[in-house]
Amino acid sequence: MSKYLVFGHKNPDTDTIASAIAMSFFLERQGYDAEPVALGTPNEETEFALNYFNVEAPRVVTTVANEVEHVALVDHNEPQQSVDDLADVTVDYVIDHHRIAGFETAQPLYYRAEPIGCTATVLLKMFKEHDYDIPKSIAGLMLSAIISDTLLFKSPTCTNQDESAARELAKIAEVDLEKYGLELLKAGTNLSTKTIDELLTLDAKSFDMNGRKVRIAQVNAIGFEEMQAQKAELLTAMDASGYDLFVLIVTDILESNSFGLVSGDDFTQVEAAFGTTVIDNELLLPGVVSRKKQVVPQLTAAYEK
Amino acid sequence: MSKYLVFGHKNPDTDTIASAIAMSFFLERQGYDAEPVALGTPNEETEFALNYFNVEAPRVVTTVANEVEHVALVDHNEPQQSVDDLADVTVDYVIDHHRIAGFETAQPLYYRAEPIGCTATVLLKMFKEHDYDIPKSIAGLMLSAIISDTLLFKSPTCTNQDESAARELAKIAEVDLEKYGLELLKAGTNLSTKTIDELLTLDAKSFDMNGRKVRIAQVNAIGFEEMQAQKAELLTAMDASGYDLFVLIVTDILESNSFGLVSGDDFTQVEAAFGTTVIDNELLLPGVVSRKKQVVPQLTAAYEK
Numbered sequence: 001m002s003k004y005l006v007f008g009h010k011n012p013d014t015d016t017i018a019s020a021i022a023m024s025f026f027l028e029r030q031g032y033d034a035e036p037v038a039l040g041t042p043n044e045e046t047e048f049a050l051n052y053f054n055v056e057a058p059r060v061v062t063t064v065a066n067e068v069e070h071v072a073l074v075d076h077n078e079p080q081q082s083v084d085d086l087a088d089v090t091v092d093y094v095i096d097h098h099r100i101a102g103f104e105t106a107q108p109l110y111y112r113a114e115p116i117g118c119t120a121t122v123l124l125k126m127f128k129e130h131d132y133d134i135p136k137s138i139a140g141l142m143l144s145a146i147i148s149d150t151l152l153f154k155s156p157t158c159t160n161q162d163e164s165a166a167r168e169l170a171k172i173a174e175v176d177l178e179k180y181g182l183e184l185l186k187a188g189t190n191l192s193t194k195t196i197d198e199l200l201t202l203d204a205k206s207f208d209m210n211g212r213k214v215r216i217a218q219v220n221a222i223g224f225e226e227m228q229a230q231k232a233e234l235l236t237a238m239d240a241s242g243y244d245l246f247v248l249i250v251t252d253i254l255e256s257n258s259f260g261l262v263s264g265d266d267f268t269q270v271e272a273a274f275g276t277t278v279i280d281n282e283l284l285l286p287g288v289v290s291r292k293k294q295v296v297p298q299l300t301a302a303y304e305k
Numbered sequence: 306m307s308k309y310l311v312f313g314h315k316n317p318d319t320d321t322i323a324s325a326i327a328m329s330f331f332l333e334r335q336g337y338d339a340e341p342v343a344l345g346t347p348n349e350e351t352e353f354a355l356n357y358f359n360v361e362a363p364r365v366v367t368t369v370a371n372e373v374e375h376v377a378l379v380d381h382n383e384p385q386q387s388v389d390d391l392a393d394v395t396v397d398y399v400i401d402h403h404r405i406a407g408f409e410t411a412q413p414l415y416y417r418a419e420p421i422g423c424t425a426t427v428l429l430k431m432f433k434e435h436d437y438d439i440p441k442s443i444a445g446l447m448l449s450a451i452i453s454d455t456l457l458f459k460s461p462t463c464t465n466q467d468e469s470a471a472r473e474l475a476k477i478a479e480v481d482l483e484k485y486g487l488e489l490l491k492a493g494t495n496l497s498t499k500t501i502d503e504l505l506t507l508d509a510k511s512f513d514m515n516g517r518k519v520r521i522a523q524v525n526a527i528g529f530e531e532m533q534a535q536k537a538e539l540l541t542a543m544d545a546s547g548y549d550l551f552v553l554i555v556t557d558i559l560e561s562n563s564f565g566l567v568s569g570d571d572f573t574q575v576e577a578a579f580g581t582t583v584i585d586n587e588l589l590l591p592g593v594v595s596r597k598k599q600v601v602p603q604l605t606a607a608y609e610k
Contacts, residue, residue, distance in 0.1 A: 092420075099410045108404050108420035115397075115413035129434055 004034040004092070005061070005068050007083065008119075009076035011203065012038050014046040014148035014184075018141035019074035019119040020058055022134075023095055026123065027072065029132050034072070037061045039083055043202065045188030045220075049144035052180075053137040053173070065089050075119040077103040095122055117155065117162035120145035124165045140173035147181040148188070151220075154256045156293045185253045189220050196233045200241075200248065207296065209303040212244040212266060216299075218291050220253050231261065235281055238263035245270065247299075251289050258285040266303075273302035309339040309397070310366070310373050312388065313424075314381035316508060317343050319351040319453035319489075323446035324379035324424040325363055327439075328400055331428065332377065334437050339377070342366045344388055348507065350493030350525075354449035357485075358442040358478070370394050380424040382408040400427055422460065422467035425450035429470045445478035452486040453493070456525075459561045461598045490558045494525050501538045505546075505553065512601065514608040517549040517571060521604075523596050525558050536566065540586055543568035550575065552604075556594050563590040571608075578607035 006024040008016025020036035027034035038058040042050060050057050064071055065088035072093035078101050079086055091105055096113040114122050120142035127134050134142070146166040150158035153166070170177040191199065204217035221227055227234070227250045238246040238261070245266040251258045260283035262270055267278045273295075276283060288294045311329040313321025325341035332339035341363040347355060355362055369376055370393035377398035383406050384391055396410055401418040419427050425447035432439050439447070451471040455463035458471070475482040496504065509522035526532055532539070532555045543551040543566070550569040557563065565588035567575055572583045578600075581588060593599045 097413055099413050100405070100416065101409045103408075104406045105404045108402055109418065110420060111405065111416050111418040113414065113416040115415060125434070129430070 002033070002070060003068050004032055004070050004072050005037050005064050006034055006072040006074065006093075007037045007039060007058075007061070007064075008074045009081040010039045011201075012040050012042060012046065013075075013203070014043075014049055014141075014188075015119050015145035016075040017042050017046045017058060018049065018145035019095065019123055021055065022120060022123045022127075022138050022142050023072055023074050023093070025135070025138055026126060026130075026132065027093075029130070035059070037064070043188065044190050044193075045148060045184060046144075048184055048187035049141055049148075052184075053140035053144075055137050055141060074123075077101070077113075079103065095119055095126070097122060114161075117158040118146045118149040118165075120149075120169075121159075121162045121165040124169065134169075134172055136173055139169045140175065143169035143173050143175070143177070143180075144184055147177075147184055151251075151253055151256070151289050152178070152181045152185060155290045157290050182254075185220065186222060189222050189253060191219060191221060191226050196230065196237050199227075199230075199234065200237055205291070206243075207300075209245075209269075209300055212303060213242075214245045214247075214266075214299065214303075215241065215243045216247045216249065216291055216295060218249040218251060220251050222254055223252060224250055224259050227261075228259075231281075234261055235263055245299075247295070249285065249288070249291060249295060253289075256287065256289050258288040259283065260285055269299065269302040272305065273298040307338070307375060308373050309337055309375055309377050310342050310369050311339055311377040311379065311398075312342045312344060312363075312366070312369075313379045314386040315344045316506075317345050317347060317351065318380075318508070319348075319354055319446075320424050320450035321380040322347050322351045322363060323354065323450035324400065324428055326360065327425060327428045327432075327443050327447050328377055328379050328398070330440070330443055331431060331435075331437065332398075334435070340364070342369075348493065349495050349498075350453060350489060351449075353489055353492035354446055357489075358445035358449075360442050360446060379428075382406070382418075384408065400424055400431070402427060419466075422463040423451045423454040423470075425454075425474075426464075426467045426470040429474065439474075439477055441478055444474045445480065448474035448478050448480070448482070448485075449489055452482075452489055456556075456558055456561070456594050457483070457486045457490060460595045462595050487559075490525065491527065494527050494558060496524060496526060496531050501535065501542050504532075504535075504539065505542055510596070511548075512605075514550075514574075514605055517574075517608060518547075519550045519552075519571075519604065519608075520546065520548045521552045521554065521596055521600060523554040523556060525556050527559055528557060529555055529564050532566075533564075536586075539566055540568055550604075552600070554590070554593070554596060554600060558594075561592065561594050563593040564588065565590055574604065574607040577610065578603040 006020045024034040024036040036058040063085045065085045070092050071089045074095045094111045153163050207214045245264040248261040249258050311325045313325050329339040329341040343363040368390045370390045375397050376394045379400045399416045458468050512519045550571040553566040554563050
């Protein structure tokens with residue numbers, strides 16, 4: 001068997017990087033040659049976790065078929081989120097926690113997805129099923145993935161399984177879960193070093209909603225002041241982007257609230273989705289932390305009315 | 306949570322029926338209301354297993370959205386093999402051992418597939434991971450599924466995992482694996498009661514191979530005499546079917562050999578695929594027992610030359 005490259009989605013987040021490293025270790029434990037790689041450089045939150053547990057960042061690649069015939073995907077399956085030459089390799093493994101869309105194989109494969117908060121939680125089950133010990137550093141990264149994806153268990157995507165997996169991993173990683181968790185999340189809120197363009201693309205996804213082009217970006221923050229100070233520049237860039245609706249969700253990770261900055265033509269739909277009024281392009285979103293569960297479905301429904 | 310219907314593919318085989326029953330039991334153990342159903346009546350092999358372990362055949366349905374909102378699929382994922390109104394329900398679970406093609410969801414789900422011989426082997430792992438005891442009758446059906454899908458471990462699709470799962474299930478089911486296995490396989494070779502049309506449709510799959518319409522049917526037998534006696538009628542029906550190539554694979558389950566009956570225009574590709582000559586529409590296929598591994602890939606490659 002030739003070597004596996006193991007990777008997550010483009011614009012990698014902590015779960016994508018951590019799960020690539022953990023899955024690569026899992027495959028090596030099964031006797032395969034495997035290397036975690038990434039489709040982009042780690043963000044500051046992920047960098048914090050890598051430094052904390054003294055793990056090197058995975059090598060960044062833009063293609064894989066020039067190196068290997070077989071790959072393992074983590075934290076994604078949709079081709080447009082994956083490596084550009086995915087069609088030229090064989091996917092033997094997928095470990096994920098998203099919907100399945102546009103994913104096809106010619107051969108049977110190992111596919112393991114669960115509707116839970118984090119890919120690393122699925123990976124922890126696999127390690128336990130095989131009685132594989134998890135090294136301290138990899139447990140630390142998997143823990144970081146769960147903290148990141150669930151905003152320290154505050155996201156509605158979080159399940160009891162994610163929380164108990166995190167507590168188990170924190171023991172192996174020998175860290176204080178709450179203390180480390182807040183430090184990790186804060187590391188991802190260092191917005192002062194980011195350009196306007198970076199803030200709007202760091203974690204942005206595009207959607208087709210009833211024929212309208214919608215883009216929803218999200219950034220984590222501590223308080224809203226820093227982002228509100230840049231409101232004018234942000235709106236100028238959002239207006240210039242050409243979407244029918246561009247929503248920037250700024251999530252306060254300590255208070256578990258968000259506010260939205262809105263640009264484009266479709267304010268009616270936004271107001272219908274959240275039952276509130278857009279004032280000066282701003283929108284209060286109390287209790288909202290998850291784009292996947294608390295923004296996309298509500299907006300989609302509003303467009304379909 | 307409303308009720309789940311659990312079902313396998315159209316033209317149900319023993320794995321599809323047994324895994325629907327086992328998965329339904331699994332979901333009930335998890336506290337859900339679940340019922341196994343089938344997209345067709347069980348074949349004679351499956352009937353033998355159901356009678357042996359005193360389990361009622363699942364109710365046959367042609368639609369599901371009129372009954373439930375949520376379903377669990379076993380032993381398949383491709384929509385054309387599934388219930389006609391699959392698009393009108395939400396798939397929350399898939400337990401499978403095939404390639405993934407044309408399958409899409411709007412929401413995250415539990416998807417568990419492995420590249421092994423039988424869905425029931427995957428299900429046994431799930432039962433063990435949850436420490437759920439398996440009732441004797443369900444263990445017997447799961448064992449039957451593995452025997453059926455692997456032709457008592459002789460198929461190249463069989464893995465060590467399937468064989469050890471079968472041995473474990475045989476203990477729970479309190480049967481002599483080899484003795485019961487042969488009886489079960491023999492029950493599926495009762496061809497004398499079948500019409501020509503039934504023989505050609507019981508387990509037939511269509512393929513597009515480089516733009517040519519190819520159909521490959523397979524029947525299990527003991528010896529080839531019974532089928533060879535009906536050669537003329539079989540060929541007449543195969544000729545009338547309008548495929549560019551129609552191959553009937555007759556597999557001797559005791560000798561692990563097959564012979565092929567060939568109709569249509571594309572004999573060149575058949576001869577290239579198997580490195581042998583078609584004489585009087587017949588083809589010897591020594592050692593061939595698996596359509597998935599020993600017929601389809603070879604024919605596909607021959608068409609692409």
